[in-house]
């Protein structure tokens with residue numbers, strides 16, 4: 001091309017480019033103006049104008065501070081600076097945060113729906129399996145589902161879980177020693193090992209099959225890599241036997257890791273910042289997923305497919321059993337029903353030959369709507385099974401890891417704990433005696449240690465609600481639909497409610513102490529939507545501490561005080577809790 005034609009092209013192109021960039025700049029300005037002047041945002045700001053709060057950035061709200069300091073730390077600061085009702089902007093959406101015990105109680109009882117604006121970016125069945133689980137579901141379906149869940153936490157069912165919990169706690173002691181010896185030069189991340197234990201417990205209770213989650217890291221990665229080989233012979237049978245536990249442990253961990261605003265996909269943050277253009281953000285996120293988004297989708301997919309695989313195996317086992325016993329199987333869909341309902345459900349073989357009570361899955365398959373008599377749909381069942389695992393695994397593992405961290409940094413507490421465990425076990429007949437419900441009641445200091453850890457480090461540090469009607473929050477009124485956040489952490493560390501709130505003092509929770517004010521301690525939430533699994537979690541945590549401290553103490557590896565915590569959907573140790581297990585016997 002000659003020089004003159006080059007010059008001509010440039011002369012034509014430059015003004016054209018200038019026009020395009022001016023046009024683009026104009027579009028951006030208009031978009032920004034539309035976002036800033038967004039009527040919904042302005043209306044929300046107007047309706048909540050009387051609620052105190054720090055001035056937000058016009059586009060980002062308080063997001064940078066929330067991410068930098070961790071949301072509960074900001075709520076605690078604002079609660080001290082402003083009072084027990086204040087406004088925080090998560091990007092372009094204002095939440096009213098409450099930290100007063102009476103206001104929290106009244107909201108907990110009145111408001112039965114959670115607001116779920118920070119849900120993962122999901123589509124199709126993965127979205128349904130998330131949205132129809134008991135934690136997320138709206139009030140109307142919640143009642144039916146809540147009724148279906150209840151028998152799983154009936155006192156008689158809970159005592160049936162004791163043998164399994166006890167066996168898993170003994171097994172984790174062995175595993176911790178093995179891991180420390182073989183792979184960690186004497187050190188081990190106790191948080192990770194406890195995660196395997198809680199997964200083994202919830203998984204086995206949920207499905208009634210040995211979850212094989214309590215394995216070494218090396219074995220876990222071997223199993224996972226085998227699970228990924230598509231042409232593995234008899235994959236289906238082997239999956240249920242060997243891969244489900246490890247696959248679900250790995251997937252659940254990743255759901256939490258990449259599911260938070262701070263550590264999750266940039267698309268999630270954009271979605272929070274620009275809810276007005278969510279219809280654009282979602283398809284873009286699926287077209288150009290970043291690493292955390294890919295991790296989240298893969299983990300959700302694994303969780304979904306492993307769960308639905310187990311449900312179909314469960315159904316075909318039931319069908320086979322029905323045929324072999326000559327039970328009617330007509331229509332064929334009836335074969336999917338579990339053999340019994342309610343509390344008299346089937347007793348299944350649990351971990352290591354121990355007896356686990358009837359599985360949660362069995363309950364879900366047996367559940368019928370009280371009014372319509374309808375069964376739960378397959379997707380509803382998958383959603384509940386998935387919820388059981390997600391809600392019960394990470395929370396309890398975090399609670400136990402925090403307890404071990406706190407005990408290891410407080411020798412005087414450790415001495416009292418060891419004394420109680422040794423004396424009570426000796427009185428019961430020796431360290432290997434199986435634990436019963438009556439026996440557990442006697443471990444009062446162990447319970448106090450768990451409660452005080454849950455006060456200082458509540459794994460679920462916040463719980464959301466949506467105002468069911470125009471509400472009065474102390475001196476402030478808020479309109480129907482206002483998103484509300486109950487800050488459990490701020491309540492648990494309120495200096496007006498707790499003497500020396502940052503100190504670890506299990507004595508506060510000992511019988512006879514009057515240090516715990518009414519409604520000031522709510523690690524499991526409050527009202528109708530309080531944690532349905534709290535007794536299960538407390539029983540599991542107590543058995544685990546008794547078995548672990550009966551056999552071991554833990555020396556904290558240097559450089560971990562104060563412990564770094566990551567605040568996402570739950571609060572958990574950011575880099576684990578690294579300890580040297582020291583055998584006591």
Ligand code: HEM
Pocket residue numbers: 108134135136146202387388389391392393395396399458459460462463464523524525526527528529530531532533534536537
């Ligand atoms: C230390 C362990 C645990 C902690 C700290 C914890 C904490 C919580 C909190 C704070 C809530 C929200 C309550 C509210 O909004 O008022 C909740 C809800 C829930 N938790 Fe837990 N939880 C734990 C263990 C478990 C276990 C073991 C399970 C089941 C196996 C479970 C299942 C659930 C379910 C299904 C909900 C939703 C209840 C509903 O909306 O009706 N949790 N949990």
